Amino acid sequence: MKKEESPHTDYSLLSNSLSSNLEQIQTTLGPTPDLKVLRYEIRSEHLIILYMADLVDSDKLQNILKSIKYIRYAPPVDLPLFEQMYSDIYLIAQTAKLSKMNDVINHLLNGKTIILMDSVSEGFSVDTYGGKVRAIEEPQTESLIRGPKVSFTEEIGVNIAMIRRQITDKSLKVESFVIGERGKKKVALLYIGDVINPAIVEEARHRLQHISIDAPIDSGIIEQSIEDNFMSPFPQFISTERPDKVALSLLQGRLAIIPDQTANALIAPISILDTVQSPEDYYERWHIGSLLRMLRAFAVFISLFLPSFYIALVSFHQGLIPSRLAFSIAASREGVPFPAFVEALMMAITMELLREAGLRLPKPIGQTIGIVGGIVIGEAAVQAGIVSTVMVIVIAITAIASFTLPVYSMGVTYRILLFSFIFAAGMMGLYGISLAFIVLVIHIVNLTSLGIPYAAPLAPIFINDWKELFVRLPISFIKKRPVFLDPVDEVRSEKEE
């Protein structure tokens, strides 16, 4: 393929002349108000300092200017000025020598300060990235009663530091990638070197290196560019805003991908059962943890099967319902003109509408929608004889169950699947549900996350991992890291009791 000549692919080297360099930078970027140029003259040598306003941290910039001022008034030394400046600034910030025009512009756009000098065909950049960033706040979407009250911010350095504070291990490895054709962004790959299976890291590295997108605006775009199967409704990465969750996952032998400018980290490889697990299960005592985990697993079943099961019983297998219950269901369905299938579909769609509307509205109004939707519509629909009371109960329980999942995107997946189960039950009753379930299982068993089977501790079976599958046994029982991740260091603690 022939590469077209464009400013983006200008690999020309820096020239000796300061003015021509500056001119080239200015023409490449075009007339822009945020490109600041400071001119200095030290020991009769001209130098310029370039930076993009608002992308740089003013404190860091001040430090550099201070050290330049110091050089200006300090007694001259033997070193050339360029080298002296470089070694002085080298001590106070991250620096890099540059010789290509393209690198200069890239560094400039990434919030670095560039220092160029006349009659030197080389420049260097100083990391002054900063500007206004959000403070560390409490997690918004994954709130826990017990556990650290910090969540990721958009700042990659801050995010990595948060993980480092949790895991102060020398083998915590951070690999950096630059992704994006136009919006070049840093993406960090985190893992504990002597715990995780190297094949998993290799796979992730390979996929990250081969992303080809314009700009990874959010972690979600990276997730979709590297996932195993884009046709699957199941998320193959867990997206989280909790540093503690990432730390726990790293210790289990997983890896995390933290892109810059997004408040969500990605965790992989995962299995479908990880989506019913919350970090709180480990922070609370094991009875509570186990109970909550089983409750969530049960909630998955409710959110998938309850409406379809109800439809199957009411429309096809009335004989299965005990007579007393059958009477009350029949009484509630009296006057309802639709078959149970249509009724369920209507209510499920209404539920989705309410949820979506509640999400988009500003917070104070959002709650009103809940009341209007839940009470007014539900009650009115029953009064009007459009849906039966039992159906309202069924759909309400289903919706509540789908909200218990700690991974938001998984709850959405189950709600989508709910519709297919409703269709299956509407067509073939229990037989349809059973076949739909089998199809679902086939799909899950075939699915992989970074090459690791998605149904892992169940199929292929790893009994040892079941200790923290549906129940969470006491910490002292769980001596090994998840076997299905095939970690290098299998044992969590070497100490014997």
Added chain:
Amino acid sequence: MSKVKYTDRSISAKELMYAVASMVIGVGIFNLPRYITTVTNGIDGVISILLMGGIVLFFVWIMGQFIRMYPGKGIYEILLAIIPKPLAFLLIIIYGAFFALLAAYEIRAIAEITKKYLLPNTSSDSLSLLFLLVNVYALFGSRTALIRINSMFLPVVLIVSLLLVVLNIRIMHLDNFYPLLTTDLQGYGSGMISIFFSFTGISIILSYSYLVNEPEKASSAAVKGVFISIIIYTMVFVSCVAVFSNLGTDFLENPTIELGKEIELPGGFFERFESVYFTIWIMTIFNTTSMSIDSSLIVLESLFKKAKKETLIVILSPIIFFVSMVPIGMEGMEAMGTFIGRLSLTLMAVVPVPLYIIAKIRGVKK
């Protein structure tokens, strides 16, 4: 480059065990107690089950030995290594046809039983077509995944079977076991032959032989798999006789399913447990069917090495569907079942033991 241990396309001995157990437990269990009570008195049929089970265990053990002798080799390659090519070709054709036939039978059976217990107004053609399509979807996925599905379904099926027995304890009468040991030898013999159908499909050990990554454990794993099914069969037979008596079982068409009808769950959510039981049982029948079709596919793949798997599936599945529609009514089904049972018995008698002896005499050719 290092690899995650189990992500290569192979199966462990444990997975072979699940596959064998799931393969053996299929639709056969529905009629099993009736077949036995027809020819035996009281609880005597247990002896038939255990004897036949013992023989099957022996066959299975020998087939496991083949995996050990020819690790990583498919059934056709094993046959070619032992006997002349024309004979191997003939055997493998019969082998493939047998599995296609078994799949057709399972598909038809599930449609008939669904029609009887769940959806009386739906035509059995559409029921079986839908079931076949689900199988085809599974076949399009990876073969390892197909085998691994067993480990998800088998525990559920075992638990439900256990429930079926345990929940019936209240209405079991031990008097129904008597008279003991009054069956004549012929009765035990025909009992054994008639339950052999419930063990058809153990030959999948040979189809999946090339996938097993722990050849030395294959025999014991396969034996364990069959052992699970023998326990289930014995449990179900004993509870059928205990609940319905020998004569009563004989009169019921699908005694095992009827066993569910007697159950009353406390709390009163379901009245007829048998529908739920059957719904869950669809899973294990799915396993049996998908692995049967897959075994046929393996045969086709070894004969037509250049053809794509997808093409073979598209060619094979309509044939299986049409074959499944051939038998007329329940009598036709019974005849088909009997034929498959006999064919399987013949294959069992002809293939493992003599081949094993020949292989031992000629020595393993690398």
